[in-house]
Amino acid sequence: MARFSGKVALVTGSSSGIGRATALLLAKQGCKVTITGRNLERLESTKQEILKNGTPESDVLVVPADLNIDAEQDNLLHSTISKFGHLDILVNSAGGFFMDSEGKTGVHQGIDVFDKHIQTNLRAIVMMTQKAIPHLKKTKGEVVNVSAIGADHHGNPQFIFDAMPKAALNQFTRSAALELIRDGIRVNSVSPGFVNTGFGASMGVSDESWNKMIDFMSSRKECIPYGAVAQPDQIAQVIAFLADRTMSSYIIGQSIVVDGGSSLVMGLDAHDLTELMGL
Template sequence: MNRLQGKTAIVTGASTGIGAAIAKELAVEGANVALAARRLDKLNEVKNEITEIRNSKGKVMAFQADMSNKNDVNQLAEKVQGELGNVDIFVNNAGQMLTGTVRSGQVEEWEKMVDVNIKGVLYGIDAVLPSMLSRSTGHLINVASVSGLEVTKTSTVYSATKYAVRAISMGLEKELARTGVRITNISPGMVDTDLQGNGTWNDRKMLEAADIAKAVVYAVTQPDYVNVNEVTVRPV
């Protein structure tokens, strides 16, 4: 449908799962898409898949970046702007879901989740927001989780990081009012990805990664005066 023709999007964590699906949907809508993740080989596979999509009209490029490294994130934004133009859509999708509970004392796992899920989100926003503000346009997408709404006995630290993502989104809603820059927080339920398992959960069919991607496209294709702040997507 090419509703995003001429727009440029960065999708982090784009090498697999939800990130790859979001990148594909944005490309189908005509956007230029920059794929970012740590594994360049996987990114190139996604890039080739997008290139083969007939109705993908925009450009697609792959950039190796560790979202927990501020220099990597800044360089990513600079390279994309140089190659594809101003960043119109930034999708903060990169994340770590590890099993480190508080009582386990798995400090290294806590730190990984904090570094990617919280610091990485902030680094990404910081890298693209000044340009968006100067142009009075742009859209930030933060991919949180229903774990940011509910906590289980095995998700304490992960849930804490996703609560933080929602808090960042809620605060930016207010900071960015009347600036022309929009922000959307997407909270997926159980999605059938490598992270989660084999397609069923509590006898329910898991969501597909494409379901989350469609929610992103819905948010970013609204009229400029419409800001979809919060979307929660759960299995039936």
Template sequence: MPDFRGKVAIITGASAGIGKGTAVEFAQLGAHLALTGRNEENLQATAKACVEAGTPEDKILIVTGDICDDEVRKNLVDQTAQKFGRIDVLVNNAGTLTFGNLETTDMAEYDKTMDVNVRSVVRLTQLCVPHLTKTKGAIVNVSSIKGIRSFSKHLAYNISKSAVDQFTRCVALELAPKQIRVNSVNPGTIRTDIFQTSGMTEEEITQYYEHHKTTHALGRIGEVPEVAKTIAFLASSDASFITGAQVPVDGGRHCICPR
């Protein structure tokens, strides 16, 4: 089992979904946590869950704000380093899901998607590298099955996640001499509230989940802890010889053919 006792992890998008699940998983493994997201109330709920999972309250830092704001990113890194004296892990999880094909994609939405899903990842990683160099730390980027397979009706999102995967590979090579490992997870359909926040109705979500039982080889959709445990493994010393990898957590969806 991974051991993060005395280690410090930054987790973005920690107010819900995979980010919250990852925070709780890291708490169970002994990590000190810097959590960020836009919703203060939800972040406090995540912090409470992390305390219940084992991280002392004084070992949790909350930074509320939009990850696309460079001041928020700088404050997150600076406050983490000041409070804990080190940064060992960066989990780039914050993301947005958008809909639209080539003919219907609004360019303002396209720009927003790329800003949240790609630009913020690049910039926050830049800010963390000096600290991760000192600890020979690890970075885990949360990508998507849509980064490695093509799907219609999600053009901007698909492009953004493909960019995250290429970023992961490039930065893994660049940071390897510093002994910083960089990997990504590529979830399939996971039961989270991202579908509600993207504007889908409850009926649409129910139909979506039911349909996607057939698109995953294991015959079901995934759950947040299954992704969180994979993130924790990749960030831990148990994965000490893994870098530049894209790890599908998708019930076999990446290898299934249309039928």
């Protein structure tokens, strides 16, 4: 029997990056999956990849959604339950990165940039979790949030508004875990370091500049001791571990760091990433 046979997972942000890799992995291991994001073309690409791995089409649901819109959150959950009958796993992987329109960085960015990060990277996750609780109570289900090492105790001056909601998300994970375990729901999170996703494109960075930065970071042990930037599937493996009640049953409210050792030294912040990318 497949690892997640009979389980249903809703994976947000599954049109690309970590969310996409997670949906592919869970489906390959027997899970029925709802995939969602704002880009229908990329969602269809994710679906086709899932089908290539042998998952029946009846076990994949595609629901385009902007999770900043309450009604679209509701439709996403309603569609999942209508299609599959229950929900076992919620993976909150959707997120976004927003640049200041005037090119400002750090504390000088416009407050609108702060608001966008909070809305997308914290508020939407809190609301999706709240709305999923009644369904997860019935199945004694799992919530896995995707945070980042930038949320930890060291400073993150270049990407301060991106790091702040992630730090709050870690506190939400801990606190929600303590409350929801009473209902049999486990809440945990994963904190990736540098991952080769579509992050650069969302910042308007060319492939050439993005690859230049990846090569720079990979070659410096003070940035990534492992010596390579992570691929999305490496993070997805940890998410699947946290979503597996058999493998990780006694882990409650933790954020598992998956960063190739970066947070042990944090030399990332010794370099100007915006300069490296030519921004």
